Amino acid sequence: MAKGKQMLYTQQGYQELVDELHRRTHEEREKIKNDIATARSFGDLSENSEYDEARNDQAKNEARIKELEELIENAVILDESNIDSSVISLGSTVRVFHSALNAEFTYELVGSNESNPMEGKISDQSPIGAALIGKRSGDEIEIEVPNGTVVMKILEVTRK
Numbered sequence: 687m688a689k690g691k692q693m694l695y696t697q698q699g700y701q702e703l704v705d706e707l708h709r710r711t712h713e714e715r716e717k718i719k720n721d722i723a724t725a726r727s728f729g730d731l732s733e734n735s736e737y738d739e740a741r742n743d744q745a746k747n748e749a750r751i752k753e754l755e756e757l758i759e760n761a762v763i764l765d766e767s768n769i770d771s772s773v774i775s776l777g778s779t780v781r782v783f784h785s786a787l788n789a790e791f792t793y794e795l796v797g798s799n800e801s802n803p804m805e806g807k808i809s810d811q812s813p814i815g816a817a818l819i820g821k822r823s824g825d826e827i828e829i830e831v832p833n834g835t836v837v838m839k840i841l842e843v844t845r846k
Contacts, residue, residue, distance in 0.1 A: 692760050694810075696777045698846070699800035700763050707754040710747055718744045757799065771845045774818045776810050781842040782818075790841065795819070814838075 695703070718740060725737035764776050774780055779794045794807045795818065801809035808815045814836075817829040823843050829836045 692762050693757065693799050694764060694776060694797045695761050695800060696764055696796055699796055700758075700761050702800075703754055703758050703761065707751065707758065710751050710754065714747050718747060769845070772822055772843055774821050774840070774843050776819075777845055778818075779844045779846065780818055780840060782838040782840055785837045785839070793818070 721740040722737065722744065725734055725740050728734055728736060731737050769775055769777070771778075774795065776795050776797065779792060781790060781792045783790050792806055793814065794805075795810050795815050796807045798809040798811050801807050801812065810816065810819055813829055813831050817827050818840070821827060821840055823840050826837065826839045829838065
């Protein structure tokens, strides 16, 4: 397989990829195989929606397996053993005060493939994530976002 773009992951993010790959190659494949066999037993495949659906599920699962294998092959895991935990970097959890909203937010800085803003996981390549990298507790930062400038004060920096 050709070497793809290397992506940085936290240990947790990498483990989630490995776990999903294992689940899809074992449990999902077996379930889909059984669904196809059950649908085949219904007879005529030309008008068998259960068979078509099971085959579509199989194609989606195999595509995701291929994607996961490539992501794992090209993953670079962050070595957290020699990181200054007081400086914000990938893997840091940061509590900030957003002055315009008069509210506190907690973000976990993760690699771009791990980001999930709904869970507070933001990419180190996002505007906020990139602005936080290298800062410390007590720093105040101005961040250019699509609808203007945001001012945040960093209240706390921790690592899991």
